[in-house]
Amino acid sequence: MFQLLCCPTLTPVLSSTAAAGTAYVAVGGTGGYGAGLVIEAPVVHIDDTAKIRLPWLDTTTFCQKYGLGDEICQQLIGEKYHKINNLFEEDETQLKKLHLKVGHIAELKWAMKKMLLEEYPEIELTDTKGENAPKIQGGTGGAGGAGGKRGGHGGTGMAPRIGVEDLHGFTVIGGGVGGAGGSGAVDGMTGTSEPPEVVAAGVNTGPAPQPILIGGQGGVGGQGVALGGTGGVGAATKIPLSYAAFFGKIAGGVGGAGGYAVNQGGQGGVGEANIFPSLIFFINEKTRRQMLQQAPLPLEELEIDEELRELLEKHGFRTAGGLFEAFEQDLQPPDFKQEDITSLKAVLKKVAAPHTV
Structure with a gap:
């Protein structure tokens, strides 16, 4: 996987950390899709x-x-x-x-x-013998790309949706985190940061921390002259609610940063929220x-x-x-x-x- 680092001369620089959109002459390519983990329940669970x-x-x-x-x-x-x-x-x-x-x-x-x-x-x-009450946080929107004229908009950090009857299964419920706007002569707007649809009244101390489950991370959008590429979608985790207790924290996907462009930086990618089939x-x-x-x-x-x-x-x-x-x-x-x-x-x-x- 590669990450395209932006620079004023539009010369691509690759590293081995994340996927990047292809650099085009006019418009940067969209960052890659960061798939989230899908955990499926067995038809019937017995040991x-x-x-x-x-x-x-x-x-x-x-x-x-x-x-x-x-x-x-x-x-x-x-x-x-x-x-x-x-x-x-x-x-x-x-x-x-x-x-x-x-x-x-x-x-x-x-x-x-x-x-x-x-x-x-x-x-x-x-179904499970998990005993943890995990923290949960929504997706994180990617940062908007830098632009010579206008910075790109930050990506949306989508919030988790949880039924009120299921709140007891979590210690902390956090909303999505919007990506930062890209820099430019006119700075890009900061991405939307959604609140959780339902917020617990208090926070339990809960058991000792256990494994953290994290969604996918979208790649950085490619560089362009007219418009930087959009950051890739960071897909979230899909997991049956009964399996949540196996984890200490479940994080949503992280959208990729928008790509650099001389005129307008690319938009940050969407960081998807976790899905809990009920x-x-x-x-x-x-x-x-x-x-x-x-x-x-x-x-x-x-x-x-x-x-x-x-x-x-x-x-x-x-x-x-x-x-x-x-x-x-x-x-x-x-x-x-x-x-x-x-x-x-x-x-x-x-x-x-x-x-x-």
């Missing part, structure tokens, strides 16, 4: 010792016993998952690549957990175990309108259990609207209430 203890489970028999239906079963067998055991080694991204619908994956997760509870109740279903409705493990002991509750018995039910069925959902395994991010426009999510939250809350412990 390796438990996996070894499980006998080989025929997929067809499993689907029939737990009412998953022919569509899910044939899709799995068509992708060579003849034994259900192999799914304990996969994550949800892999199953989506196999063209399983989001509802199919959710129903499959619920059925696998039900099987474990009924036949192997001693196996823990908890369940439509969260239930704790004790409540989940109680619900898994009951017969599946079909969508037809839920208090949702027919249009929404048909839409859920189109996406592979069959039962209330599947909806308890689904993420809000799985139900996105244009098919689903925010009011659909709100409606499902209310329905699932009512379904879970008799089992809540």
